[in-house]
């Protein structure tokens with residue numbers, strides 16, 4: 001049984017096409033993409049507006065969503081924000097995290113994302129002891145993603161030290177695996193278990209993938225980093241988000257975080273550097289020369305007063321730019337993508353630093369490369385994952401072609417599809433219902449006041 005969608009207009013082969021007929025097989029994988037079909041076939045669902053490959057959210061910490069709208073009262077810094085974040089992390093259990101993450105992934109779908117790289121470090125019970133049921137937190141995230149219909153690359157994160165040469169603090173205890181061998185053993189056990197439970201059989205049908213992450217240069221000693229160069233999977237790392245991280249790295253290693261990673265052999269095409277805010281010219285050349293991926297999170301970087309990273313220079317040097325929502329101050333694929341260009345304009349005094357087509361590429365194929373997922377294009381063999389944006393709303397009326405990427409918001413996303421199944425329609429999850437009600441359940445499960 002095949003499923004067909006006829007799109008009024010859609011992003012195909014890097015341009016706007018009209019009358020696009022998408023046909024997916026019974027695994028939800030695209031088997032045909034035809035353009036200039038003037039009349040929708042009767043068996044096809046008609047998709048009005050502009051259809052884009054589903055947005056790829058290449059950097060997420062699902063539980064950080066709970067902090068939204070609750071950390072602005074007293075100003076503060078990245079570091080004081082982190083203290084509040086730890087207080088939420090301390091409340092998480094496998095049971096309530098599944099409830100929280102299900103709501104977040106549903107909101108993410110409504111916001112225009114159909115795939116996520118979940119940078120996950122809350123592995124163990126609050127005192128650091130492993131849960132009796134192996135990989136309990138990781139399974140909770142996988143169940144949350146599959147129940148919402150979100151495609152996930154679970155970036156299993158290594159977090160060994162609280163800072164360079166300092167032990168984990170009490171609130172960080174549950175992130176740690178003790179030693180690099182402890183991490184690698186748990187990671188290979190997780191990869192093995194998930195490859196059995198969630199076998200990768202077809203692009204459309206496979207929703208759970210495993211990758212790895214180095215939390216940051218603060219959290220993994222340089223001597224341990226070469227172990228990540230041996231991994232044949234996406235490797236993500238928070239890189240130079242704050243000047244204090246660079247200063248600590250200079251003091252300990254005499255060079256920048258990027259160069260510490262490069263010396264360890266992990267700067268390669270499978271590396272994604274998240275933020276990459278405070279870089280030297282050498283760092284830009286190193287990341288670009290290795291054709292690494294960069295995950296820019298403009299809304300979070302603005303919210304945490306991180307600064308604006310050199311995205312244009314990184315792209316020109318050879319890096320691939322992708323988009324992430326990180327701590328989810330907003331979950332809006334369009335606004336997040338607009339933030340990339342907005343930051344560039346503010347720091348350069350020039351418009352058009354990234355063309356509308358480049359912005360769409362960052363949100364779609366850029367993220368697909370970062371997470372190594374068979375998504376990001378409306379093309380045969382890829383998963384049938386897409387979002388449809390209204391072209392006749394008060395925000396988008398009159399927008400010309402792909403310039404809608406700079407005018408639409410998540411309020412214009414009227415349909416989100418993964419594996420050829422409609423997951424969210426007009427802001428309501430087709431299986432889970434009202435997403436605000438999912439949050440009501442999540443806040444109750446955390447015993448937090450809403």
Ligand SMILES: [Zn+2]
Pocket residue numbers: 059061119238274326327
């Ligand atoms: Zn992050």
